[in-house]
Amino acid sequence: MKNTILLCGIASLFSVTSNFNAFHQLYTTPNTPTKKYIKAKDLLRYDKLLEEFGNYKTLPAGFELQALVALSHFPELKNEQIEFQFKKRKVAHSSSPSFSSVFKKPNSRKYIITISTQTKKGLESTRLVNLSYNAQIGVLGHELAHIVDYQDLNFTGLLKFGLHYIREKDIITTENNTDKMTINHGLGYQLLAWSKEVHDLHIEDGRGDRYLSPKQIVDLIDKNPLYQAP
Numbered sequence: 153m154k155n156t157i158l159l160c161g162i163a164s165l166f167s168v169t170s171n172f173n174a175f176h177q178l179y180t181t182p183n184t185p186t187k188k189y190i191k192a193k194d195l196l197r198y199d200k201l202l203e204e205f206g207n208y209k210t211l212p213a214g215f216e217l218q219a220l221v222a223l224s225h226f227p228e229l230k231n232e233q234i235e236f237q238f239k240k241r242k243v244a245h246s247s248s249p250s251f252s253s254v255f256k257k258p259n260s261r262k263y264i265i266t267i268s269t270q271t272k273k274g275l276e277s278t279r280l281v282n283l284s285y286n287a288q289i290g291v292l293g294h295e296l297a298h299i300v301d302y303q304d305l306n307f308t309g310l311l312k313f314g315l316h317y318i319r320e321k322d323i324i325t326t327e328n329n330t331d332k333m334t335i336n337h338g339l340g341y342q343l344l345a346w347s348k349e350v351h352d353l354h355i356e357d358g359r360g361d362r363y364l365s366p367k368q369i370v371d372l373i374d375k376n377p378l379y380q381a382p
């Protein structure tokens with residue numbers, strides 16, 4: 153989301169049985185959309201999720217399960233170092249390569265997802281702690297989608313990306329595309345839950361165009377074969 157990539161740009165300047173098979177297939181098809189994740193059910197598979205998607209990750213205290221469910225939709229991030237941090241930030245969530253790894257090769261980088269402990273006035277309700285379980289998974293998925301984008305960028309690419317992210321037009325394009333990637337990774341319903349809870353606040357904050365509206369998300373889900381019943 154907003155300041156994240158800008159910060160990155162500035163930083164860059166400086167510096168079984170058939171049953172088992174069915175279960176296994178379900179479990180290892182991370183892009184399969186789930187209309188509503190149930191926390192109590194997810195807790196039962198916590199150890200499995202941690203084993204498969206928790207490597208090289210520093211999970212956010214108190215939100216480990218939500219982060220792991222979101223990570224399960226991004227198998228391409230299995231071997232990436234990702235640290236979730238809590239800090240006072242104007243916007244609720246952000247992501248970027250760590251300062252020290254901006255100059256490193258993409259496969260040696262560490263990425264930071266920052267979860268705000270105190271946002272600017274008017275955005276408190278958008279903080280992770282104030283969202284529903286599915287919306288939490290959705291917004292963490294959005295931040296992971298940013299990291300998928302960073303994976304493909306070398307130093308120059310990151311620099312350009314950071315510099316372009318200053319322009320509102322480019323921010324809108326980047327954030328809209330990140331929402332679309334989140335939907336394409338099977339987290340459309342969770343992104344929708346998030347959008348329903350925060351979109352009006354983003355509009356009031358003058359950032360309504362940056363993120364897809366609930367209606368836009370529903371339209372994309374309806375058109376996406378991933379979401380069609382078999």
Ligand SMILES: [Zn+2]
Pocket residue numbers: 153154294295298327330
């Ligand atoms: Zn974003």
